[in-house]
Amino acid sequence: MQTGTQILTGFLLAVAFQPRFTDMDEVQRDLYVVLVALAAVATILALTPVGMHRALFGRQRKPELVRVASRIVKIDLVVIGALTIGVTTLIIDFTVHRTAGIIALIAAVVGVLGLWIALPRIVRRVLGAHKIES
Numbered sequence: 001m002q003t004g005t006q007i008l009t010g011f012l013l014a015v016a017f018q019p020r021f022t023d024m025d026e027v028q029r030d031l032y033v034v035l036v037a038l039a040a041v042a043t044i045l046a047l048t049p050v051g052m053h054r055a056l057f058g059r060q061r062k063p064e065l066v067r068v069a070s071r072i073v074k075i076d077l078v079v080i081g082a083l084t085i086g087v088t089t090l091i092i093d094f095t096v097h098r099t100a101g102i103i104a105l106i107a108a109v110v111g112v113l114g115l116w117i118a119l120p121r122i123v124r125r126v127l128g129a130h131k132i133e134s
Helices: 002-015 019-023 026-056 062-095 098-133
Strands: none
Touching: 002 026, 002 062, 026 062, 062 098
């Protein structure tokens, strides 16, 4: 998660220095700025548990560290989901057309919600039913 977020952040930062960056319209540039901010937040969130571990190592705080780190990772997953959806939308919008970008946005949101929310619930239900049968 951490490495992928850092690579995506680097990609976004490099975009501004490409010749076609000036071809982006105002909506695309605004989305780009939001995505750069999300990428920075995602990177910071991904590194926070590491910093916390370093600061608290050997102080008998493992349960608290695990609980807080778990919450941070959940928040980071939401940020990374929004970032991935946004980057996909921006690329499709810029390379194809605004309508295609909106379709990509909707498809990505449905995909993330399906895989990150619906699928775990289905698996829990199936595994729960499997335990009852065993």
